[in-house]
Amino acid sequence: MDAGRRAKLEETTRYDPGEVEGRVYAGWWERGYFTPEAEGTAAENYSIAIPPPNVTGSLHIGHGLNNTIQDTLVRRQRMAGRRVKWIIGTDHAGIATQSVVEKELRGEGVDRHELGREGFVERVWEWREQYGGRIIEQLKRLGVSGDFANERFTLDEGYVAAVYRVFVALYEKGLIYRDNYMVNWDPGSHSAISDLEVENREVEDTLFSIAYPVADSDRVLTVATVRPETMLADTAVAVNPGDERYRDLVGQHCILPLVGRRLPIIADEHVDVGFGTGALKITPGHDPNDFEIGRKHGLEEISVIGEDGRMNDVAGSDYEGLTAAEAQQRVVADLRTAGALSGEEPYVHSVPFSHRSGQRIEPLISLQWFCRMDELAKPAIDVVRDGEITFTPERWGRVYRDWMENIRPWCVSRQLWWGHQLPVWYCDHCETTIVAEREPDRDQCESCGGALRRDEDVLDTWFSSALWPFAALGWPEDTPELRAFYPTDVLSTARDIIYLWVARMIMSGIEFLDEIPFTDVYIHSVIQAPDGRRMSKSLGTGIDPLELIDSHGADALRFGLLAMSSSQDVRFSEAKVQQGRDLANKLWNASRLILLNAGDAEPTPSTDAVEDRWILSRLERTVELVGERLDAFDFAHAALELYRFVYSDLCDWYLEIVKPRLYDGPEHGDHSAAANLLHVLGRTLAMAHPLMPFVTEEIWGYMPGRGSELIVAPYPEADEARFDAAAEAEVAAAIELTRSLRRWRELAGVAPGSALRARTGDEIHPLVLRLARIELDGAGSDAAVAAVGAIEILPSADLDPEAVAARIEELREKLRGEVRRAEGKLANEKFVANAPADVVDGEREKLERYRAELEELG
RNA sequence: GGGCGCGUAGCUCAGUGGGAGAGCGUCCGCCUCACACGCGGAAGGUCGCUGGUUCGAAACCAGCCGCGCCCACCA
Secondary structure, three states: OOHHHHHHHOOOOOOOOHHHHHHHHHHHOOOOOOOOOOOOOOOOOOOEEEOEEOOOOOOOOOHHHHHHHHHHHHHHHHHHHOOOEEEOEEEEEHHHHHHHHHHHHHHHHOOOHHHHHHHHHHHHHHHHHHHHHHHHHHHHHHHOOOOOOHOOEEOOHHHHHHHHHHHHHHHHHHOOOEEEHHHEEOOOOOOEHHHHHEEEEEEEEEEEEEEEEEEEOEEHHHEEEEEEHHHHHEOOOOOOOOOHHHHHHHEEEEEOOOOOOEEEEEEEOOOOOOOOOOOEEEEOOOHHHHHHHHHOOOOOOOOOOOOOOOOOOHOOOOOOEEEEHHHHHHHHHHHHHHEEEEOOOOOOHHHHHHHOOOOEEEEEEEEEEOOHHHHHHHHHHHHHOOOOOEEEOOHHHHHHHHHHHHHOOOOOOEEEOOOOOHHHHHHHHHHHHHEOOOOOOOOOOOOOOOOOEEEOEEEHHHHOOHHHHHHHHOOOOHHHHHHHHHHOOEEEHHHHHHHHHHHHHHHHHHHOOOOOOOEEEEEOEEEOOOOOOOOOOOOOOOOOOEEEEEEEEOOHHHHHHHHHHHOOOOOOOOHHHHHHHHHHHHHHHHHHHHOOHHHHHOOOOOOOHHHHHHHHHHHHHHHHHHHHHHHHOHHHHHHHHHHHHHHHHHHHHHHHHHHHHHHHHHHHHOOHEEEHHHHHHHHHHHHHOOOHHHHHHHHOOOOOOOOOOHHHHOOOOOHHHHOHHHHHHHHHHHHHHHHHHHHHHHHHOOOOOOEEEEOOOOOOOHHHHOOOOEEEOOOOOOOOOEEEEEEOOOOOOOHHHHHHHHHHHHHHHHHHHHHHHHHHHHHHHHHHHHHHHHHHHHHHHHHHHHHHHHHHOO
């Protein structure tokens, strides 16, 4: 270490992440550690595909956790010597991005239609050029060691080719088709959306009862609805086939009020006899259930609400042009006038809303593209059932399977401009549909010469995301990257996109590469606001990870997030981040102590003293445990075990024990303590690096004998030869005795600075005497005032006799309690008879020990 | 309606059959020559409730109470 470095180490008494992180990260970047050679096989290499964040996104706490997890996994494998590729990129995020740019345009007073499709899309690309890299830069501040040099985007040229290859293949297989079908129409984004993008919310509406007169009869059928305006599109009334009340009416007709249309009265099991009057109006054009009933019974499908959310001409001149809400008022008023409104009451029920725009879904029949999923799902269910893909925690595997077993067709077309435009062309003249990866050479129909028109729609964003693990590696080209890194190893994500994304990646991976895209799916915690609410910007409950990095450092945030994560949802706790900051600082200062006193020592394990063997044993056990926890995706315990080792074993005990040897050893030519400390520190830094990369790399830079930068130094494997149960037992006993003595001193009112006179017949480890400030005073003839373990405390001016007496009585009482407990247990014949022998023996030993200690106290 | 998860110290959470734990917070004492982002010590819990299984239950089973999430076509 040169003088300048040494001076810096000497004067920096607090670890300063702000000064370190940018510099260290730049070093990794310049040396290209994040980009592996595309060689070898996927089995020997390690790869993870990042859940590509939306280009519109900014880093939130969930990204913070998920990317810390992935970086921890990736760094560990890189240190373990594997070629590691962490695929990085962003998602074009159709609706989200289009909305952002539309909003920006509106600010300029421009409607996207004024720009036209081409102009608008160009504008979005410009936006992406300018702002799309933000979240990527934010990931770097977290310490993400991903392959940024080969960043991908779901609208890259090659990626688009993959999307079209898949679309065409599924079309040719008959799985993708175009149909007039009921869809979730989102008036907000003015597009159809998939079932998964719909969320149901409890809403209070009014339930209206309407009387439908039966034709050629004086009877009426009263139906109930929360959407009276849709009655204009009714094409039947249904009753339950088992309902005695209406049995005779089935097959007859009733007359639709206001419209006068004759509606068949049909029987269908779906109708609940107990609800309302047991008669249900059927509106196949505007209700998903009614749609299915309608298709089953071959009913006419009438649409009165258009994609603009307004009543169309079919609704009749009285209503045409009104919004659905306006039409509702008008219909209710008209029904009342006609005397057909027989009741209205408040009604709470669940209503679909768009997850994208937040607006209430308008169910409509629309001509859309769909993908049939059941056939694709089958093998994807099998691979999870057979354990080829493992979910952690495993309950998510069951959730996955439940959904997959009941999977429904997926509406993949979206009425947007930003995205993968469908590779579909129509000839309006001869009604030919051309589905092709590349635009037809001629813009004329081959069969009739008519003009070709391309489908205006784009694909659901998740259609392209589903291809991410292989399309991001260059598929459908046979690239070296694909060969070296597909399939990937782990997919880490939050549970909310298991269906939207994880399931679809598994299906597409199997379908197109004939191989599962990853072997492990880790579903991490959702981090809630400290008050238990959802974290969100709009609620004002969001916590900005970048601010936490600014104030505590990236390592602190990483540690905190890992430590608070769990197999369930957790509340954000800044205390855990502070714990991480404290740990970084502790590592830094422990390292200063070691490095500044190491002299010429080189890292070499020492087994000279029992405490040396003890710390080596503790270290290797920690290495083993942390490794196991990481293997099990149990990051919290890995982090906390690391913390415990550094604070307790290494700093509180070992460093304090060996300080005299560290300071004075060199005078006697003994460098063993320094050498051992360097060895332990080196392994500790390596073990901690995947979790806390910055501080560990920074300290590593001061280590003598380092071979490379820490990011590519070997990751420690537990050396079981260093496990030493005897040393552990001996030092543990000494520690326990030290703590007893300290406790005793404190309660007996002995001043912290003063030494306590004592004597003992046993051999006591010097660490006890020093750390508990005990002065052995020969045999002495004074009567002992107390005994703590094998140590007899001798009278001195420092002792407060009353406190001592009280302390002794307290100890006695505690021991008596323990004796009673053990005696009671052993007196229970059934316990002695039924409990395992070692448990019973253990109780006997305890009883003897407590009795002996009680004896000593008199 | 179905399913999943949770209820343990003031707070956030570990602990899943043999003597209730951690971090933070609180209290007491220490600027002890690595670190006050520190060191030493302490207090603090009918482990949601009720039954059951067991020699033994915070843990296993059942029921109940409370909270959260997911799925679902009762208008």
